Amino acid sequence: MSRSLAQLEPGSLWFPQPHSALHEPNGLLAIGGDLTPARLLQAYHNGIFPWYGAHQPILWWSPDPRGVIQPDRLHISRSLQKRIRKQDVTIWINRDFMAVVAACAAPRRDCYDTWIHEELMASYAQLHAAGHAHSVEVWQGDEMIGGLYGISVGRLFCGESMFSRQADGSKLALVALCRHFSHSGGELIDCQMQTEHLLSLGAEEWPRTTFIQRLHQLRSQSVTPDCWKRQQVAL
Structure with missing residues (x-):
């Protein structure tokens, strides 16, 4: 039986259940709605995220399987360990959030399009504030x-995007996130969709049902109060 795509209305926080997402394209769940902070939080707390191009309608996704990283199982290669030992960088939490978003939105060498456009940037700025x-x-x-x-959802962190301006830049950020988040009580990082880059760092693929069950457990639990305060952290 074919599945139909749910149409969302502006002003409503309703989403269909993730298991009703399309098989092709994998995980496409709904179209429309808006990007208010309340709707975005409702989405992330239920395993749903927005992903669409500029000048397109808002598309909402919940793919199966789901890419995740368990912080204590992060794979650090020998070359990355060597880079960490150099101690030539400092790691900050929330020192310049919007600069990170802008860098993630900037054109890449292999791709000139971006899904992080001005509307999304404004919404994430509100969520950060x-x-x-x-x-x-x-x-x-x-x-x-x-x-x-x-986005932080209790003891789960929903990773949205990363960037590098030097070799290993994004990998160092991920190592720092895993160590700091785990030390603060965090238990799972949502990568949304698996990539070769994430796979090399120890990302796993979970069935959507497994991910949603774990999300429901972690979203009501708390990390330490100072986890996300503006601070410099050890790598």
């Missing part, structure tokens, strides 16, 4: 050479 969206930044002197950002 409200204490829900956070960045991990890799600084070398006064230059930010890598980073990532995402």
Whole structure:
């Protein structure tokens, strides 16, 4: 039996259940709605996220399987361990959130399009101001050479995007996130969709049902109170 795509209305926080998402394209769940902080939080708390191009309607996704990283199972290669031992960078939480978002939105060498357009950037800025969206930044002197950002949902962190301006920039940010988040009580990082880059760092693929069950357990639990305050952290 074919599945139909749910149409969302502006002003409503309703989403269909993730298991009703399309098989092709994998995980496409709904279209329309808006990007208010309340709707975005409702989405992330239920395993749903927005992903669409500029000048397109808002598309909402919940793919199966789901890419995740368990912080204590992060794979750190020998070359990355060597880079960490150099101690030539500093790691910050929320020092310049919007600079990270802008860097993630910038054109890449292999791709000129971006899904992080002005409407989404404005929404994530609101979530950051409200204490829900956070960045991990890799600084070398006064230059930010890598980073990532995402949404905190209890003891789960929903990773949205990462960037590098030097080799290993995003990998260092992910190592710092895993170590700091785990130390603060965090238990799972949502990668949304699996990539070769994430796979090399120890990402796993979970059935959507397994991910949703774990999300429901973690979203009502708390990390330490100072986890997401603006601070410099150890790598």
